[in-house]
Amino acid sequence: MNRREELMQAVRKYDFALYDLMLYLDTHPRCPQGRRLFAEYKAKRKAAVKAYVAEFGPINALQADTETRWDWGCGPQPWEKEAN
Amino acid sequence: MELHAYEEMAEALETALTEAPTSVFPPVTPPGMAYVPYQQWGEIYESDRGLRQGTMFPVLDYPFYGGACNEQT
Numbered sequence: 001m002n003r004r005e006e007l008m009q010a011v012r013k014y015d016f017a018l019y020d021l022m023l024y025l026d027t028h029p030r031c032p033q034g035r036r037l038f039a040e041y042k043a044k045r046k047a048a049v050k051a052y053v054a055e056f057g058p059i060n061a062l063q064a065d066t067e068t069r070w071d072w073g074c075g076p077q078p079w080e081k082e083a084n
Numbered sequence: 085m086e087l088h089a090y091e092e093m094a095e096a097l098e099t100a101l102t103e104a105p106t107s108v109f110p111p112v113t114p115p116g117m118a119y120v121p122y123q124q125w126g127e128i129y130e131s132d133r134g135l136r137q138g139t140m141f142p143v144l145d146y147p148f149y150g151g152a153c154n155e156q157t
Binding site: 013017031041 | 123125128131140141
């Protein structure tokens, strides 16, 4: 797994954890442990996305950096090997 | 269902929503209805294991062992 894949895998697993915990919290809204773990994974995901975007550019257009240029289109295109 | 039974059930449900559930059965179990055991908080997979297994909750992790013999993948 190259560096890019490693960072993306972190985003994927935290996204998954959050989604599954969301389903749990839908039926257990007052579960303190569930809510605490959700908050933990939210922070982890935020850091993982930040790390990925800093090194490999935006994952979605909302993360595009418009300070210096519109970099949304700069990364490898989805159909290119590097993007998968 | 007389009115008071309904009120009792509504009140029990109301209290149930205030605390996290501690039993597998809902607080009110009217006869003739089916129940699914209520999931309790318990062990949680690490996120990479959870992503592989398809759930963060070991209690919900029912891998499919298809195939003729029963060797576990």
